[in-house]
Amino acid sequence: MIPVMRPWLGREEAEAVAATVASGWIAQGPRVQEFEAAFAAAIGTPHAVAVSSCTTALHLALIAAGIGPDDEVIVPSLSFIATANAVRYVGAQPVFADVDLVTQNLVPETVRPWLTGRTRAVILVDQAGVPADLAAMRALCDPLQVTVIEDAACAAGSSYRGRPVGAGAVLAAFSFHPRKLLTTGEGGMITTGDEAIAARLRRLREHGMDVSAADRHRSRQPVIEHYTEVGFNYRMTDIQAAIGLVQLRKLAPMVARRRLLARRYTELLSSIQGLVTAGDPPYGETNYQSFWVLLPEESAVSRDELMRLLAESGVSARRGIMAAHLEPAYADTRTSLPVTERLARHSLILPLFHEMTEAQQDHVVSVMTSALMSAAPGMPVR
Numbered sequence: 159m160i161p162v163m164r165p166w167l168g169r170e171e172a173e174a175v176a177a178t179v180a181s182g183w184i185a186q187g188p189r190v191q192e193f194e195a196a197f198a199a200a201i202g203t204p205h206a207v208a209v210s211s212c213t214t215a216l217h218l219a220l221i222a223a224g225i226g227p228d229d230e231v232i233v234p235s236l237s238f239i240a241t242a243n244a245v246r247y248v249g250a251q252p253v254f255a256d257v258d259l260v261t262q263n264l265v266p267e268t269v270r271p272w273l274t275g276r277t278r279a280v281i282l283v284d285q286a287g288v289p290a291d292l293a294a295m296r297a298l299c300d301p302l303q304v305t306v307i308e309d310a311a312c313a314a315g316s317s318y319r320g321r322p323v324g325a326g327a328v329l330a331a332f333s334f335h336p337r338k339l340l341t342t343g344e345g346g347m348i349t350t351g352d353e354a355i356a357a358r359l360r361r362l363r364e365h366g367m368d369v370s371a372a373d374r375h376r377s378r379q380p381v382i383e384h385y386t387e388v389g390f391n392y393r394m395t396d397i398q399a400a401i402g403l404v405q406l407r408k409l410a411p412m413v414a415r416r417r418l419l420a421r422r423y424t425e426l427l428s429s430i431q432g433l434v435t436a437g438d439p440p441y442g443e444t445n446y447q448s449f450w451v452l453l454p455e456e457s458a459v460s461r462d463e464l465m466r467l468l469a470e471s472g473v474s475a476r477r478g479i480m481a482a483h484l485e486p487a488y489a490d491t492r493t494s495l496p497v498t499e500r501l502a503r504h505s506l507i508l509p510l511f512h513e514m515t516e517a518q519q520d521h522v523v524s525v526m527t528s529a530l531m532s533a534a535p536g537m538p539v540r
């Protein structure tokens with residue numbers, strides 16, 4: 159079976175883990191600190207705070223932005239459900255806005271109609287790695303004191319107006335789940351330019367403690383810690399950070415390889431008329447975290463049937479990005495989002511991973527082409 163994604167892991171990661179275990183310090187410690195510094199440098203942001211996942215990163219980012227009960231936060235429904243769930247964690251109300259069909263991201267035109275006196279934040283997702291237009295969203299939101307939090311879960315290695323995604327955000331959250339390019343198994347990172355916010359995030363991820371466990375351990379004198387507010391255990395381990403340090407060094411070649419394979423997909427699939435494929439927006443470059451395709455509106459083959467045909471031919475595809483507002487957990491917020499609904503029902507994600515061969519890619523393309531072309535024999539599918 160050709161997997162939809164396979165992380166690019168090797169001996170270097172294994173050796174880094176072995177060295178961490180041998181050091182005797184496996185919980186959050188020196189390697190987490192080193193990973194944070196390296197990640198901040200790679201993004202070009204002053205501070206990076208490592209956490210256990212992007213979900214927990216979003217939770218803490220919302221707390222740091224001062225979001226709480228009675229507040230509204232505008233989010234795309236077209237996102238992994240964690241984006242909306244994080245809003246609920248702080249007791250606020252997620253308000254779903256539609257997305258742009260080409261980038262699959264929120265844009266000012268889709269957000270503006272949902273702004274109210276209770277709107278306190280917008281979570282701007284760089285969906286599938288495609289950078290969202292942060293400056294355009296901030297131009298709308300900053301004058302209204304609405305904080306734009308960037309959900310860059312998928313976007314480590316993508317660029318926006320010549321800088322790494324996340325660099326221009328007040329708060330940005332990243333994921334290191336294995337479906338992303340850079341993985342630590344589970345893991346996340348929050349980046350920010352604000353030193354006081356970074357210090358608070360470090361306390362919040364560790365039970366609200368004013369001295370980290372690692373610092374207490376290093377001290378030659380007994381240190382009595384204090385708990386300044388109710389916090390969480392959202393720590394990353396040194397084992398994860400050791401993997402992350404190796405993976406971060408491999409991020410550039412990962413992006414280059416994915417972009418090459420994505421270009422090849424785009425060319426090979428261009429014979430299918432009306433098929434829309436993931437690509438760069440005019441203002442940035444995607445890391446192609448997911449290579450999604452949107453079926454033509456009049457396609458005779460449904461997305462689910464196509465996925466079944468692909469599976470029968472040894473290709474593991476996935477449905478496109480989900481729509482949270484269509485899920486039972488959000489039944490109370492039901493609204494009509496036409497672009498989101500079309501994308502959620504008619505798009506799928508094709509296999510793309512660092513070690514994918516051209517032969518594997520040719521196989522995926524041939525199954526796609528014959529399925530979509532044979533729907534109306536002799537006729538291109540429009």
Ligand SMILES: Cc1ncc(COP(=O)(O)O)c(C=O)c1O
Pocket residue numbers: 211212213214237238240241283285309311312332333334335337345346
């Ligand atoms: C846009 C988006 N936000 C948040 C998350 C949650 O990330 P994690 O699995 O690291 O909690 C994901 C994961 O797929 C995602 O795609």
